[in-house]
Amino acid sequence: MKLLALLSQNYELSVADIGLIETGRINRNYKVTSSEGKEYCLKVYSEAVPDSRLLDGLRVTTYLAPLAFPVPRVVLTINHKEVLYTPEGRYLLLHYIPGRNLPKEEVGVAECFGMGAMLGRLHHSLRFFPTADRLYDSLWRGSASALPRVFDLLSHIQSRESHDDFDKFAIASLTYRIQVMQKLEVGPEQFSHLQRQALHGDYHLGNVIFNTSGEVSGVLDFDQTCFNFPAWELMRAIGFTCFDGNKFSFERAAAILKGYSVNGGTLTPADYLEMPRLWYCQMVRGLWGLREHYQGEADPRQDEAAYGRHAIMVWLGDNLKGIRDFIWNTIKT
Incomplete structure (x- = not known):
């Protein structure tokens, strides 16, 4: 009322x-x-x-x-x-834009091609967005700055009198991140040779509307708009769409890449080659889902997302070269 x-x-x-x-x-x-x-x-x-x-x-x-x-x-x-x-x-x-969000299990090659094509069109349209560098700068901090936050959260969880299943998962996830950042610099400065521009910032299935023919009819929720690497946004969209549990669909990923490249995608060869490492570095230092669980009221949806992000992160870290080669071979054909 x-x-x-x-x-x-x-x-x-x-x-x-x-x-x-x-x-x-x-x-x-x-x-x-x-x-x-x-x-x-x-x-x-x-x-x-x-x-x-x-x-x-x-x-x-x-x-x-x-x-x-x-x-x-x-x-x-x-x-x-x-x-x-x-x-x-x-x-x-x-x-209201008519249509619906598609759950991952209903998304096929045609829908993935459409998602890639729409993202390519979006990046092309925003390539010369005026004062793009005044948008929110979503670059992340490097290993030296991120490690203290990760250690603090890990210590907080370990100090609890008892540990539930999510606590045990969080301890394992944070330990993984610490071990990676002690050996690898994850800061974005190493990617300064890549192009940056205005982006949607949260391009995934939940923010894409499909019509009854399976075509992308709308893009929603621009409240995460930012100034960042288009290569990061493309890799992120591929990861969230094509990774399910411990399985990665190379067929879907190829469709997104092809749709992107034929519909105005703005990436250079260097951008494509750095896509996997770029997103991996950002994921390793990020605490999304973990931080919220311990700083406020736990949300089962955020917990589920934290599990999913961890699985993608570990898989991507184990397969960086393979994914890089796959991306390069796909865009060359």
């Missing part, structure tokens, strides 16, 4: 129905239907998303919309504002 009143008071909109779509780590999404039958998506943001990130995302989608890129268009408030600020939170109303 509160949301219904909020929409009626702040938008030129007569609401017939509103229902929760999903609750994520950083926002809640509602599907809104007007009395005229038009559909919208209302995003309610948590404090985990700084205003600067939210506004960066709006700058990027505003830039992409005139290029006929399939991004959600913003519905302005009655005061002609993009974001509605209230004491209870921040709200963003968007035109």
Whole structure:
């Protein structure tokens, strides 16, 4: 009822129905239907998303919309504002893009080609985004800076009186990271020869909409927009789409790479060759899912994601040369 009143008071909109779509780590999404039958998506943001990130995302989608890129268009408030600020939170109303997210088990070669093609088109469109270097800089810290944080979290877990299954997993994962960083510099400075540009920042199946024909019809959630390596974003999209448990689908990965390269992808040979090592270095020093588990209320979805990221990280570390050779051979054909 509160949301219904909020929409009626702040938008030129007569609401017939509103229902929760999903609750994520950083926002809640509602599907809104007007009395005229038009559909919208209302995003309610948590404090985990700084205003600067939210506004960066709006700058990027505003830039992409005139290029006929399939991004959600913003519905302005009655005061002609993009974001509605209230004491209870921040709200963003968007035109609804029809279609659906596909679970990984329903994604085939054709869908992967479409994902790669859309990412190639996105990188091409954002290649000359003005003031890209003023976007959030998501470069990570190197081994010397990251190790103390990892040691601190490991010590915190080890000091607990008893350890559950997640504690044991976290200890093993953190120990792995420490051992890697004691031998390997993971800082991004070593990749300074690679190109950087404006990126989506969180391109994966959950933020891609497919139509009934299996084609990509929309890209959502630009609130993680950043200035980073396009090679990192492509490798990340491949990893999250093609790795399942302990199995990697080279067929799907090849489809993403081919779709990307034939539809405007911006990578140079050096970018392609460094893709696996680039993402591996970023994953090793990252504590996503682990940090949240011990700093706040544990979320089973984040725990599951932490397990998945660890499995990808270890597999990638064991297969860096093989993946690099596979990528190079794929883009040459």
